[in-house]
Amino acid sequence: MLILLPPSERKATDGDGPPLDLAGLSFPELNPTRERVLCALGEVCLRADAPEVLGLPAGQVVEALGRNRGLFTAATLPVARLYTGVLYDNLDLADLPADRAADQIVVFSGLWGALRLTDRIPPYRLAMGVSLPEEGRLAALWRPVLKEALHTGGELVVDMRSGPYAAAWKPPRPAVAVRVFREHILGGVPKRTVVSHMAKATRGKVAHDLIKAGAAPETPEQLLKAVAGLGYTVELNGSNLDVILA
Numbered sequence: 416m417l418i419l420l421p422p423s424e425r426k427a428t429d430g431d432g433p434p435l436d437l438a439g440l441s442f443p444e445l446n447p448t449r450e451r452v453l454c455a456l457g458e459v460c461l462r463a464d465a466p467e468v469l470g471l472p473a474g475q476v477v478e479a480l481g482r483n484r485g486l487f488t489a490a491t492l493p494v495a496r497l498y499t500g501v502l503y504d505n506l507d508l509a510d511l512p513a514d515r516a517a518d519q520i521v522v523f524s525g526l527w528g529a530l531r532l533t534d535r536i537p538p539y540r541l542a543m544g545v546s547l548p549e550e551g552r553l554a555a556l557w558r559p560v561l562k563e564a565l566h567t568g569g570e571l572v573v574d575m576r577s578g579p580y581a582a583a584w585k586p587p588r589p590a591v592a593v594r595v596f597r598e599h600i601l602g603g604v605p606k607r608t609v610v611s612h613m614a615k616a617t618r619g620k621v622a623h624d625l626i627k628a629g630a631a632p633e634t635p636e637q638l639l640k641a642v643a644g645l646g647y648t649v650e651l652n653g654s655n656l657d658v659i660l661a
Contacts (some may be wrong), residue, residue, distance in 0.1 A: 416632055418573045418622050420522045421580040423500025426538040430490030433535075441531040444564040448557065452526055453486065455547040460484050469545055479540035489537035494522055494530050497538065501612060502575075505619030508532070511626050519626060521565075523580040525553045528561055543579040554582040571633055573625070573656075575618040590654065591635045593618055597660045607659070617658055621647065 437446050459465050460483045466476045469483075482489070495508050495516070508516055517532045524530055525543035546552045561584040572590035574581060581592070595614035596607040624645045632638040639651045648659040 421576045423498040425500040430492040432491040445528040455550045491535040495532040502615040502619040505616045557583040591656045595658045
């Protein structure tokens, strides 16, 4: 089983490792594109319209641009420690067998393409939905190189990425995208809605529980059975595994 995750906007800043070494990152086939994106990002961060290009909120401009300008000299830290948003809080990597989590999780990134939990990188700010001058939309830039670099070996892919990151790489079958819905009754009729915060939290918790349990589903049907066995209300709808919250 291979679990695909998005990154998070929130990132730890307590790096204590050596400066960035692209040669040491997983998926070395991605390094030429990583260099292109790093160069384009560096140029954008010198422009007056950098906040608009990068979609930065006013209160985060100084910090985000400072991080991006120092990517080659900043201290690094493992991906397992870097991302600290809602999904990663619920993933709770500290509670999981490190080797198993490292084998089963791939994190997608607008700057790095794809990463393993053991890769060391500096804090940065670049969403996959950004369009960089001269390079265009990052998802489109990454799509052909990710297709060549990522191989699943026939393992079941459990896709927990958000839209922009899912657009960068379509995994081969067998693959299941995890969706999360809140169900409530209106006029006696069940209605389902998407709540972004709860979706992130639930995906993180489902990933945690699958890895913690040592689950090894090989088909969508086996994944459905495994997640239901962990106490979730789930349905398999085509290529989607829907988690239903009351």
